[in-house]
Amino acid sequence: xxxxxxLAHPWFLFAALLALPAVWWAQRGxxxxxxxxxxxxxxxxxxWRTRLAWVxxxxxxxxxxxxxxxxxxxxxxxxxxxIRRDGIAVMMAVxxxxxxxxxxxxxxxxxxxxxxxxxxVFEQFVLGGARLAGRPDDAIGLVAFAxxxxxxxxxxxxxxNLITAARQLDFAPESEDGTAIGAGxxxxxxxxxxxxxxxxxxxxxxxxxxxxHEIDEDTAIQDAIESGIKVYTIGAGTTGVAPIxxxxxxGRSELMNTQVSIDEVTLRxxxxxxxxxxxxxxxxxxxxxIYAQIDKLERATFEEERFTxxxxxxxxxxxxxxxxxxxxxxxxxxxxxRLP
Numbered sequence: 001x002x003x004x005x006x007l008a009h010p011w012f013l014f015a016a017l018l019a020l021p022a023v024w025w026a027q028r029g030x031x032x033x034x035x036x037x038x039x040x041x042x043x044x045x046x047x048w049r050t051r052l053a054w055v056x057x058x059x060x061x062x063x064x065x066x067x068x069x070x071x072x073x074x075x076x077x078x079x080x081x082x083i084r085r086d087g088i089a090v091m092m093a094v095x096x097x098x099x100x101x102x103x104x105x106x107x108x109x110x111x112x113x114x115x116x117x118x119x120x121v122f123e124q125f126v127l128g129g130a131r132l133a134g135r136p137d138d139a140i141g142l143v144a145f146a147x148x149x150x151x152x153x154x155x156x157x158x159x160x161n162l163i164t165a166a167r168q169l170d171f172a173p174e175s176e177d178g179t180a181i182g183a184g185x186x187x188x189x190x191x192x193x194x195x196x197x198x199x200x201x202x203x204x205x206x207x208x209x210x211x212x213h214e215i216d217e218d219t220a221i222q223d224a225i226e227s228g229i230k231v232y233t234i235g236a237g238t239t240g241v242a243p244i245x246x247x248x249x250x251g252r253s254e255l256m257n258t259q260v261s262i263d264e265v266t267l268r269x270x271x272x273x274x275x276x277x278x279x280x281x282x283x284x285x286x287x288x289x290i291y292a293q294i295d296k297l298e299r300a301t302f303e304e305e306r307f308t309x310x311x312x313x314x315x316x317x318x319x320x321x322x323x324x325x326x327x328x329x330x331x332x333x334x335x336x337x338r339l340p
Contacts, residue, residue, distance in 0.1 A: 006076070008074075008075055012072040016064065016065045016068035016069070018064050019064040019065050022060045022061050022063075026056065055328075057328075060328055066317045075313060077310055087137030087138035087139060088197055088201065089139045089141075089155055089192055089195045089201070090201055090203065091140075091188040091201075091203070092141070093184040094115075094205050095146070095205060096144045097146040097172055099179075099208045100115040100171060101115070101244050102207070102237055102243065103244060103255075104237050105118075105283060105284050106284065113245075114237050115171065117236075118205055122166055124291070125294075125295060126140055126159050131288075132292055132295055139197065140155065141155040142165055145184030145187070146178055146179065147172065148176060148180065148183060149184045149186070151187065152166070154191065155195050178211055178212040179208040179210055180210065180211075181206055181266060181267075182210065182214075182216050182217040182220045183212065183220075184206075189202060189220060189224045189227060189229055193227040193229065199298070201230045201231070202224070202230070203231075203232045203233075203234065204231060204232070204270065205234040205236055206233075206234075206236065206263075206267070207236045207237040207262060208260070209266075217266055217269075224270075230275045231270050231271055231276045232279070233267040233277075234267075234279045235267050236287065237260055237262065237282070239260060241259060241260070242257065243255050243256070243257055264280070277297075
């Protein structure tokens, strides 16, 4: 859908005033024939050719007007043209340890593990939905961590593949279970440090306490500070006791309660030292509100550049003007020819 037509250079319309001199100049070429007597003239004195002799002259004037409009630059803006803006780089680090099986972030009408709830809200954060606008201009990546950390998606603007990677997140196998907050944060920081963007942030979400220290949290914090990376931390889930579904064989499962706790001291320290914030999500609604708050805090604040697309129409007026000139010359040289 296009907007109403407009003129890029409207002052060129003054050139249309040259149409009057053009008509006058064309009429100056009127031919004359000298007769010895009025009796030699044909009866009636007027034919259809004489009555239409002015037509080529007017065509020259209209051609000048059409060229003036072409010079003025008639165009219509494309309303569907996207506004491009510089985005930010966001790296999401998600805990996939066994404790993320807890069901305390379920919705009222649907049972969800903590990991399921996080994947759903992350998808809305990226693509939009549930009062989230989406991040179409941002490069976003994904890191998963339990005992070890791994990159599931590099920083990318291809959000379709990013969401596919997020949907495929699953719990770490029992042999790799654990919570290495330092490793998850360090990998996210490394991916962001290598990426050029005006603003770079990490969002680290965990539901437990750091119990694997091959990479110290303080080391990851210092690397984030040196790289200018702000870290938002989210403690997901309740503390104390949380329900969890445990398989009991034959395709059946039972709900059981398990002890859970969150290392809020470490998460607060990470956020405070890097200039971010710490959030606590105790249910599905609060998790959505946290992402909405981060979404508002980390919108690009620098000036937008608009690259508006236009449909140009000047060629049609140039073609019309040239057509009038050719037709006028053709008429002047044939059926409406003037004798010398």
